[in-house]
Each structure stands twice: as structure tokens, then as C-alpha cells.
Amino acid sequence: MRAPSESDIAAGEVLLAVENVSLSFGGVKAIRDVSFDIRKGEIRAIIGPNGAGKTSMLNVINGFYTPQEGRITFRGQTRNKMRPHDAAAGGIARTFQNVALFRGMTALDNIMAGRSLKMHRGLFWQLIRFGPAMAEEVEHRLRVEEIIDFLHIQHIRKVPVGRLPYGLQKRVELGRALAMEPDLLLLDEPMAGMNLEEKEDMSRFVLDVNQHYGTTIALIEHDMGVVMDLSDRVVVLDYGQKIADGTPDEVKKNQAVIDAYLGVAH
């Protein structure tokens, strides 16, 4: 894992900034002129009612969607759109709302796949799988085993992930993202569909990743208890617009947020 001191951006400075981003699909405006930033080392929550544009926002940061307007600045580099592999190479990892694991592969292979970018031996060495190729494989296996230990999934190492229960799949997916040693980790509803115990486990992992590895985390979550406990700052979206931004306490008291969640009397 990348220690925070190694990084070119000190803790507390802006790691990623989104400025005036607008995204529409035909006539549907998914995101309207949204700006916010994510600071190095923090846990940043993105919340909002269903259809507010949270996942679209992550997709823009990731490079899956190209916004019509606006700019994204990541690690001091400003661009109009990201490309998925540039984002990955730059250190942005991501998990999905509905688990997007490689179902035919074992948990171990899934996490190893997360290290594809870090492995460099070419076709020739891969074919003979001997000497340097094997050394590289083992070296990365060691790092992956650290992650497996960290997430307590030793017992399911060699199980095809398609056969795992949902909670464990979410954990393997987090493992795959961690294997990329990201600077910025985007979690799209990491606790969706989990019971209380699983939520507590996952919250602990999120906090540990943040504190232990110094990874900056942006998460989308519907469980307000989790959001308020975990996050340092919260940005609230509604109908594609930013309606609030601040610490959990500020956001909780914000009238616009209360209206968005509870509705307004007409």
C-alpha cells in the first residue's frame, strides 16, 4: 500500500476536484452544474435520494461517462473527461452498487486481477511461467495475501466468487479495489443489502483502509447512520443538483436536505 508520505499531495489538500460538471442523456439531465472536491485522506460521502445522480457522478470521475460540461482535476491535472484506464493508472479504484466481480474466477484470481496494472512481464514470460515470471507472480501473490488477511477472507480464497454469499462478494470486490493500491477509492453503496453485523464489519474495513493505508475514500451510502459516523464531509445531491456540502452535523441541520429527504408540504 502507498504510504501517505510518499504521495505528492499532502494530507488535507485537494486530491480531486469536480468543477461545474453537467451530464445529460438526451433530454434527461442527470447532473446539473455540480462542483465539489475530495481532500487527501478524508472519507467523503455522497448522499441523496434515489435518482439524484450519485452513481452518475462516480461514473464521471471514473471516466465511464463523458460530461457535456465541466472539468475534473485529479492530482493537479485538469481534464474535461477521464478515461477508465487513465483513472485506474492514476490511482482511482472503484466498487459497484450491484457487485461487479469476475464471477467465473476464484476470489484469489479476482484480487490478483486487480494487480494487472502492476505486473509487467509480457507474453513470452507468461507463456513459460518460469523464473522472472513466477517470481513476479509470487511477489504479487504476497501483496494479495496481505489484503486477504486484512479482509478475513482466507477461507474462501479458492472458491469461485459466483458461489459466495453476497456479503462476502462485496468484501472480495473491496479486496480487488485495494489490490490496485489506489489513492482514491470510490465505494458505490458498499453496505447495500447487508444485515447489521455485515454493515458493522464493512464500516470497520472502510475505516481501517482509510486509517491504515491512508487511502482517500468517496462513498455513496443510503444508511444515514453509517454515513454520519464514517464520513468527514458530506455532499448532498438531489435531482442532479448539489443542495448541500459540509460536515455531517451541518448537513443534518440543512433545511434543503431535510426537505429533499422528507418532502415539503405544498
Place this chain on the structure above:
Amino acid sequence: MFYREAGQYKTSYAADQATFPILQDRIGIGIILFVAAVIIPLFGNDFLLQAVMTPFLVFALATIGLNLLTGYTGLLSLGTGAFMGVGAYACYKLTTIFPDVNIIVWIVCSGFFSAAVGVLFGLPSLRIKGFYLAVATLAAQFFLSWCFIRVPWLYNYNVSGAIEVPQRSLFGIPVTGPNSAPVTRYLIVLTIVVVMTWLASNLIRGRIGRMWMAVRDMDIAAELIGIRLLNTKLLAFAVSSFYCGVAGAMMVFLWYGGAEADVFSINQSFTILFMVIIGGLGSLVGSFFGAALIYILPIILRFVPAELGVPLNAATVEHLTFIIVGALIIVFLIVEPHGLARLWQIAKQKLRVWPFPY
């Protein structure tokens, strides 16, 4: 009881990632290789070597080739026959232009030509998937089939339009052409297939194999972990076509001894695809099972009536064989839609706990 890994401790990750981590598997593969390389050449007759084992191995290699593309990378292709043809014709041209170079070198090198053609026709795979990609590769199949007939340069302006394998020797022993012994050709095919299967098994367990399977299982997530889809897919096309090309060259040079363009027609593509599906998508051992079921089973069935003393004429036997094989394919697919490889896996799992039910 006998097949279990209990007590076989791994003390290093390298040992854990070995080709055959379980001792019983190592013994098993040793016995199979011994039978294939020593027993069969010593005691097998020409029919077994020439008409059963050599074609089976050639088909198995082509099936592995398509399996790398369809089973491991999830790209459906109907151009296998054409890619095999490219290998065969490339090998033929190379050995006519440079007759002094060892034929084995050309058989392996012809794979590069088919890999290049494969990459070219793999380009649409970035934008289209599934059945639509199959239709795009169908274009390759028809275009290349057309070339094999309409470009006389490819078959050296031969009046019959066929390629005839010239005699080539290795250490003074004829390996191709009419004078070569079936056992020599069988041993060469066996060596190439064993080596290339081993290379393929290395490839699929390493970084590239994981990238292919990642693209197959969830291409969005694959892109997100930094895998470039186009490069990965084109590499799969290249390696797959390489295997098919070598299989095609071996088919003509070490099995048929000569071929016309229709050997590499769409039917060949379908045969290989069926072998992949019945053997099991994404399994190397399944590729051998699939090739065996579709190629060897009909041969065995043809002998059954004669052995049992049932008086049937050859045509009836032929028809019955078709019916039985067709029915068996359906039965196997209903019993296990994931192919024979999955049946094999289940059998191994049961062996592990035998004689107890679980």
C-alpha cells in the same frame, strides 16, 4: 479415498501455483503422457495412429485455440476454419518458397500468419459482442474461404486447386508426404500439442489469462482495474488464431497429406465450436474431451455392430452413428450444460470424499 490433497502441504506460493499442485494429478498426467508417447507408438497399428490419434490431437489443438478466445475471453468466433486454413496455406507457401528450412519450423511459424489475420478480423470485437461478433467473424470465414479458391497463388497455380504436401525430412527421416510413417507424424503432432497445451495452461493462469477472464466476466469492471479492452481482446484473437493456424498446418501436413479449400469451410468452424461447447467453455482438459467425443466416438460406434456380429451394411451403420452421436450430444448437454469438463470436475470432487457421500 485415493484422490485427495489432504496432507499435501504447500510451503511456498510457487508450489501452490504449480501446474499440477496435487500429487495424484501429477501421477495421472505422467501415465497419460507415457501411454501417448510410448505405448501407443509401440503397439498401436497404423489405423489407430493415422485415423484416430493424430486427428484427435489436431482437433484438440484447434479446440484449445478457439477455447482461448470463446471460453476464456468470451468472444464468439465462427472463423476458426478459416484461421486454420490460413495456417495451412501459409505453411504450404513457406515450404515451397524455402524448401530447405525444416518443416516443423514452418508449421509453427505459419501460426504467426494466422495470428496476424486473426488480429485484423478481431478489430470489430471492441464495438460488438456476442452473436453480432460471431456474424462479423463469419465475414472472415467467407472472405478467406473465397481467397483459398480464387487466389491461385496460394496453391501454386495447381490445376486441381488443391495443395499437395511435398516430402520433407527431419534428420533423414521423412516426416511429411506419402513416404512418411504414421508413427513419425503422430509423434510430431503429439509433441507440438503437448508443448502448446502446456504453454496455454501457463498463459491462462498468469496475468494475461486473468485479464482475458476479467474481460469475459465483466468488461466494465475489467476496464476499471486498468485493462485496455482492445489490446486484451486483440491479444486473445492473436493467440487463439495462432493455435488454430498451427492446428490447420498440422491437419494438412501431418494428417491429410493434401487438402482442398473446402476442408476449411464453415463446417470446420462449427465442428470446432461444438467441440468447445461440449468439452466445456474455459477448460483446457475439456478441449480434449470435446475433441474426443465428437471425433473419436463416431469411429468407435462404427465398429460396434461388426464386433457384436450384427449384420448391417456400411451405410446403415453410418446413419446410426449420426443418430447416436447426435442424441448423446443432447444428453450430455442436458445433464451438464457446462460441458464434459464440469462433469470431470464433479467426478473429481466425488472421488475426493469416496467412499463417503460427503
